[in-house]
Amino acid sequence: MHTSVWSSPTLCGGDREELSYSPQKVANPLKPYSVRFYLSVVEFLSKIGGRDKLARTTQYMLKVIIPAIENFHPDGLKNDITPRLNNVATGLGHGRRFIRIGNLPALVRDILTTAVDKLPFIRVFSTASKSCSLAFLFVDHSEWVSRCGVFKMQYDYWAWYGAFFWFMGACLGALCNLYLIARARALILSAVMRQRQASLPDDQKKISKDIADAQDLMKKQQIDLARNLCDAIMASNGVRKMNDVPQWIFSLFGCMSSVIGSYQTWPALD
Numbered sequence: 001m002h003t004s005v006w007s008s009p010t011l012c013g014g015d016r017e018e019l020s021y022s023p024q025k026v027a028n029p030l031k032p033y034s035v036r037f038y039l040s041v042v043e044f045l046s047k048i049g050g051r052d053k054l055a056r057t058t059q060y061m062l063k064v065i066i067p068a069i070e071n072f073h074p075d076g077l078k079n080d081i082t083p084r085l086n087n088v089a090t091g092l093g094h095g096r097r098f099i100r101i102g103n104l105p106a107l108v109r110d111i112l113t114t115a116v117d118k119l120p121f122i123r124v125f126s127t128a129s130k131s132c133s134l135a136f137l138f139v140d141h142s143e144w145v146s147r148c149g150v151f152k153m154q155y156d157y158w159a160w161y162g163a164f165f166w167f168m169g170a171c172l173g174a175l176c177n178l179y180l181i182a183r184a185r186a187l188i189l190s191a192v193m194r195q196r197q198a199s200l201p202d203d204q205k206k207i208s209k210d211i212a213d214a215q216d217l218m219k220k221q222q223i224d225l226a227r228n229l230c231d232a233i234m235a236s237n238g239v240r241k242m243n244d245v246p247q248w249i250f251s252l253f254g255c256m257s258s259v260i261g262s263y264q265t266w267p268a269l270d
Contacts, residue, residue: 059092060254097144132169163238170232177225184218230257
């Protein structure tokens with residue numbers, strides 16, 4: 001069965017669980033905002049993607065804070081605080097790898113889904129993007145298992161391949177985002193022209209709904225495009241080490257990517 005790209009606007013990267021499309025929920029006036037917000041936090045943390053994004057945001061925030069402490073604080077504070085924060089960041093990195101084990105079979109499922117999509121562009125480039133993401137996760141988890149002492153591997157050698165797959169997956173995902181944004185824009189323009197010619201109220205209502213759906217799709221793809229670009233910038237530092245650029249800048253892009261991913265994963269208040 002072919003999957004319609006309009007019913008699956010997140011074919012270009014990221015976890016299906018955390019980026020899946022759902023209709024906009026209407027706020028329930030019978031529940032106070034604080035209660036609805038608390039329930040959203042609970043639902044967010046119950047997802048694998050939510051816990052991963054929270055740990056990732058904290059990890060990269062620490063990587064931004066640590067250089068600031070090293071550069072602007074006395075040696076006593078630097079020698080006391082910096083090693084602890086480094087240990088926390090390292091521990092979060094190992095924990096995230098365990099959390100993301102479930103992403104491997106999920107990516108295989110998504111690859112099989114996009115491989116039969118009705119749009120040739122999505123069928124080729126989105127499948128390639130997800131395949132690169134799968135290869136990156138495989139290399140990343142292999143390095144993690146190796147560091148646990150199960151087997152030995154050359155970290156520097158395989159780290160380059162992991163960064164390369166991550167970079168290619170983000171770039172191909174960004175191409176898919178741009179394609180879907182252009183397609184949604186064309187659909188909106190076509191619907192506006194039809195709306196001007198339509199005379200029946202039912203036709204007007206149906207066309208208005210099509211325009212709203214296309215605008216919602218375009219917004220989601222624009223947000224996903226920003227996340228993929230941040231990931232591509234981060235991964236590029238692993239493909240070719242940029243020693244003349246402060247490393248905290250790449251960590252800052254990691255924070256931005258994590259915040260965007262958290263926004264995409266965050267459940268709507270009902």
